[in-house]
Amino acid sequence: MARVTAGPVPAVAMRSITKRFPGVLANDAVDFDAREGEVHALLGENGAGKSTLASILAGLYRPDEGEVEIYGRRVEFHSPRDAMEAGVSMVHQHFRLAASLTVADNIVLGDRRAGWLRTSPTAIEEKVDALAKRNRMPVNPRARIWQLSVGEQQRVEILKALYRGARILILDEPTSLLTPQEADDLFGTLRHMASEGRTIVFVSHKLDELMAVSDRVTVLRAGRLIGSVDTKETSPRELARMMVGREVVFKQSREPQDLEGREVLLELRGVSADGDLELPAVRGVSLSLHAGEIVGVAGVSGNGQRELAEAITGTRSRTAGEVLVGGRRLRSGDPDHAIARAVAHIPEDRLGTGVSPSLSVADNLILKSHRRPPIATRGVLRHDRIAASAKDLMHRFAIAAPGPDTPTRLLSGGNVQKVVLARELSSGPRVIVAANPTRGLDVGATEAVRALLLKAAAAGVGILLISEDLDEIMALADRIAVVYEGRLVGVLPRAEADVQHVGLMMAGSSP
Amino acid sequence: MRIERRLTTPRWLVVAVPAASLVAALAAVGGVLLVAGKDPMSTYARLLDRGFLAPGALTSTLVTATPLLLTGLAAAAAFRMRLWNIGAEGQLYLGAVGASGVGLALHGRPAVVSIAGMILGGALAGAAYAIVPGLLRAYFNTNEIITTLMLNYVAGLFITYLIFDSQSYWRDLSTFSSRVFPQGKLLPGDALWPTFNLELTVVPFCFVIELVAAAMLWLYYGSTSLGFEARVLGDSPSAARYAGIKTRRVVVTMMGLSGALAGLGGASEIGDFRHVLDPRGLQQLGLGYAGIVVAALARYNPFAVAIVAVLLGGLTNAGYALQGPEFPSGLVGVLQGMILFFALGGELLLRYRITFGMRQAAPPQGLAVAAPGAAHHR
Numbered sequence: 001m002a003r004v005t006a007g008p009v010p011a012v013a014m015r016s017i018t019k020r021f022p023g024v025l026a027n028d029a030v031d032f033d034a035r036e037g038e039v040h041a042l043l044g045e046n047g048a049g050k051s052t053l054a055s056i057l058a059g060l061y062r063p064d065e066g067e068v069e070i071y072g073r074r075v076e077f078h079s080p081r082d083a084m085e086a087g088v089s090m091v092h093q094h095f096r097l098a099a100s101l102t103v104a105d106n107i108v109l110g111d112r113r114a115g116w117l118r119t120s121p122t123a124i125e126e127k128v129d130a131l132a133k134r135n136r137m138p139v140n141p142r143a144r145i146w147q148l149s150v151g152e153q154q155r156v157e158i159l160k161a162l163y164r165g166a167r168i169l170i171l172d173e174p175t176s177l178l179t180p181q182e183a184d185d186l187f188g189t190l191r192h193m194a195s196e197g198r199t200i201v202f203v204s205h206k207l208d209e210l211m212a213v214s215d216r217v218t219v220l221r222a223g224r225l226i227g228s229v230d231t232k233e234t235s236p237r238e239l240a241r242m243m244v245g246r247e248v249v250f251k252q253s254r255e256p257q258d259l260e261g262r263e264v265l266l267e268l269r270g271v272s273a274d275g276d277l278e279l280p281a282v283r284g285v286s287l288s289l290h291a292g293e294i295v296g297v298a299g300v301s302g303n304g305q306r307e308l309a310e311a312i313t314g315t316r317s318r319t320a321g322e323v324l325v326g327g328r329r330l331r332s333g334d335p336d337h338a339i340a341r342a343v344a345h346i347p348e349d350r351l352g353t354g355v356s357p358s359l360s361v362a363d364n365l366i367l368k369s370h371r372r373p374p375i376a377t378r379g380v381l382r383h384d385r386i387a388a389s390a391k392d393l394m395h396r397f398a399i400a401a402p403g404p405d406t407p408t409r410l411l412s413g414g415n416v417q418k419v420v421l422a423r424e425l426s427s428g429p430r431v432i433v434a435a436n437p438t439r440g441l442d443v444g445a446t447e448a449v450r451a452l453l454l455k456a457a458a459a460g461v462g463i464l465l466i467s468e469d470l471d472e473i474m475a476l477a478d479r480i481a482v483v484y485e486g487r488l489v490g491v492l493p494r495a496e497a498d499v500q501h502v503g504l505m506m507a508g509s510s511p
Numbered sequence: 512m513r514i515e516r517r518l519t520t521p522r523w524l525v526v527a528v529p530a531a532s533l534v535a536a537l538a539a540v541g542g543v544l545l546v547a548g549k550d551p552m553s554t555y556a557r558l559l560d561r562g563f564l565a566p567g568a569l570t571s572t573l574v575t576a577t578p579l580l581l582t583g584l585a586a587a588a589a590f591r592m593r594l595w596n597i598g599a600e601g602q603l604y605l606g607a608v609g610a611s612g613v614g615l616a617l618h619g620r621p622a623v624v625s626i627a628g629m630i631l632g633g634a635l636a637g638a639a640y641a642i643v644p645g646l647l648r649a650y651f652n653t654n655e656i657i658t659t660l661m662l663n664y665v666a667g668l669f670i671t672y673l674i675f676d677s678q679s680y681w682r683d684l685s686t687f688s689s690r691v692f693p694q695g696k697l698l699p700g701d702a703l704w705p706t707f708n709l710e711l712t713v714v715p716f717c718f719v720i721e722l723v724a725a726a727m728l729w730l731y732y733g734s735t736s737l738g739f740e741a742r743v744l745g746d747s748p749s750a751a752r753y754a755g756i757k758t759r760r761v762v763v764t765m766m767g768l769s770g771a772l773a774g775l776g777g778a779s780e781i782g783d784f785r786h787v788l789d790p791r792g793l794q795q796l797g798l799g800y801a802g803i804v805v806a807a808l809a810r811y812n813p814f815a816v817a818i819v820a821v822l823l824g825g826l827t828n829a830g831y832a833l834q835g836p837e838f839p840s841g842l843v844g845v846l847q848g849m850i851l852f853f854a855l856g857g858e859l860l861l862r863y864r865i866t867f868g869m870r871q872a873a874p875p876q877g878l879a880v881a882a883p884g885a886a887h888h889r
Contacts, residue, residue: 315753336755347753356743356750367743367754376736383734 017066041214058090059083089161151182240503271321296477304486344429357409362390414445562825576824581776582802592745598659600799601666606777609636614702637774645766695788717779
C-alpha cells in the first residue's frame, strides 16, 4: 500500500506489521492507517489478528517486522507507558481498575505527574468531573469502582485515557459486556470524541455496531489485511464476505444424511440461561438433534454459544425451558445427571475445564468415571484398571505424551484436546456437545479432531457442534443453526446454506 | 538475573531444597550464636543430644510430636486441596473436650471401650466444629481462613468457660481447693492411653494411631474416589464442576476430615499426656498453629508430616531441657523461625528457576516521540 503523500498526515500509520507467536503468524505484513477525527473499525473473526495489531499499537507487543508512525513520527514503543506518552491509549475488554478505590483515584493511579503524595483530592475530583462532563460521560468521581455498573466502569477506563492526554484511543471489543442501551451511550461518546479531533480505533466483530459508529472499516482475516473501506460505501453483506472470506464452497466431506425416522436424541425446548454477569445470554432456544446427525451452531463469538452448551450439559443452570435426552428431562444445573444420561461435553475452555491441568493424563482420562465401576469399586480406585485404560486410550487416540503420569498442562493444545475427546468418546455417549473443538489447534490436530467427530456421528451419536469457525460448520454439519444475541435466528439444511447468507444471519438479519 | 517459572520440578530438588534450607537455617543461627559469644557446634551438639539421643529424650520428643503430627496432618489434608483450614487450634480444643467428656462418662467400663470412645469422641467433636465453616464456605462462599481463625477464639473461650466460669461436667468440684482454684476432673485410670515400651524409647499410643492416619490419608488422596474429587477440586474448580463432582459435598467432607484429625490431636493430648481438660495448658502450646508450620514444611505430604513433627518436637523439647543461664531461651524459637523462613523461601526455587545473564540491550533510538515527556518524568 502506498504511503499517504497528499492530504493531512494520518494519526496512525502502521506499515507491514508482522508478528509471530509460537506456531502462529498473528499479523502478516499488515498495513493500517487511521485519520485524525475518525472512528476506525478493525473487523475480523476470532484469531484474525485484530487484537494483536491493536496491542502492537498500544505498546503491549513489539512487532517482529514493520514500523509504526504516530502523526508522521516514527515510534518504537517498549511498554504501554511509552504509547501513552505518545498519546495512544487502549481500553481493554476486561477492565483494569482497582475495585476498592474511587473513580478519581483510579484515574490518577500510576500517573507519574500525580506524585507520591496526594496533595489535594478535591482538585483531582473536580478535574475528573469536568472531564467527564465535557465528554458526556456522567460518572461520580467519588464513587468506588465496585459500586459502578459495567458501562460506568468502562467510562472510567476511557476517562483515565483522556486524563492522560490520549489523542488516539483503542477500544477492544468495547460492547462485549454492555447492555444495548449502554452501547448506544458509548457510541454517542465515541462520535463526540472523534468530532473533537481524536482518533478512535474500534476493534469488533459485530457488524451492526460498527456500521452504526464507524467512518471506515479495516478488515483482517487470518492475520492478513483484506482491505479498508468507507462505512458509507459498504454493507453488512460485503463486510461479512470480507470477514468470513471464501467465495468458494468447500468440498463436502460428508454425505447428506437421511433423517427420516431417526430417533430424536436431544431436544431443546425454549432453553434460556443467564451469562456470567447475570444478564440473559440464551433466550428461548428450541432445537432437535437426531441420531447420527451433526447440527452446527454458528454465530459470532459472545452470542450465547458457550452459555448454551453449558445450559445443556448442566454446568450452568437454566432460567427457563427443558432439555430432553432420548425423551427424558435433564435436571437443570446438574452436570452429573447429564453425564449419567450419556451426554458428552467438549468444553470451550479445554485446559481449565476440560481437564484438571495439574493432574496426570491418566487421571484426566477417568475424570468423569472415577466414581463408577470398573474404575472404582466401593469408592476405591483401581490403579491397575486406570493404568490399563490410560495405555489403551493413549494408543487409540494417538495422544502424544511422555507417559500416562505426565501432568496434562505440559501437553500441547492438540494433545490436551485428544485427552478430552478420548475420555468423552470412550464413555459411550449418545449426544456430544462440542464447543469450538478445534479452536487454536494446528491443521493436523484439527483434522484429527474432526475425523473423530465424524466417526462418532457415523456410529449414531448426535453431535451439537457449536463453533465460531464457519468453515468447520460448513464442512461437518448436516443442519446449521445460527444464533445471534442468544436467540436462534434460523435453522438451515447445509445444502441450502451458503457462507454469505449464514454470515448475514450471524450479524442478526433474518433468513 | 531473571526468574522463570519451572514447568516441571525435578524429583531430587524436592528433597534437596528442604535439606539445604535446614542447613542454611543452622548456618544463619550459627552466625547469631557467634555474635552472642557461643560456640555454634557445641550448642547444636547439645540440642541434638537433648532432643533425641539422651536417655528418655526420644520419648519426650515423641510425646511432644504426637499432637503436632495430628494437627500437621489436619492442615495437610485441607491445604492439599487449597482449603485453608487454619482452625486446627480450635478443633483440637473441641476434640479435647469431646475426648475428656467421653472418658469421664465411660468411667468403669473396660479400657478398650473407654479408649475407643475417647478417640471417636475427640474426632467427632473436631469434625463437627470444622464442618461449620465448611458449610459456610460451601453454601455461602465465605472465606474459610477468617471463619476458622475466628472459631479458634470461640473454642478457646469455650474451654476456659467450661473449667473456670461454670460448674460444668468437666470441672472438678469434689474438693475445697478445686472449688477455689478451678481445675478439670482427672480421667479415671481405665481412660488413660497405653504406651508401648520399646528398647530405645516409649511410644505413646496415639503415635501409632497417627502413623496409621498418615497412611490412610495418603491412601485417601491417592486411591479413593473421594480423594480424587478433592484433588480435582483443589486443582481446578471448573473442571470439578464439569466432571459432575458435587463440589459442596467435597468441601464439607474435607473440612470434616481435617477437623477430625485435629480433634484426634486434642484427644491424644488428653489421653496420652494431660488426663485432664486443661484450658491454660492447651492454649499455651498453640499446637494447631504449629501444625500449619509442620504441614507447610512437609509440603502437605502425610509421611513427611510425621518426620517434620518429630524433628520440630525434638527441637522444642531440647529447648526446654537446655533453658538456663548458659543457654539463651529464645534460641530455639529463633532456630524454628529460621528453618521455616528458609524452607518457605526455598519453595521459590522449586517453582521457579533463576537464571543469570545479560539483558538484551534495548535499541538506542526508542522513545523518539516520547522523549521530551520521558525526560521530564525521569
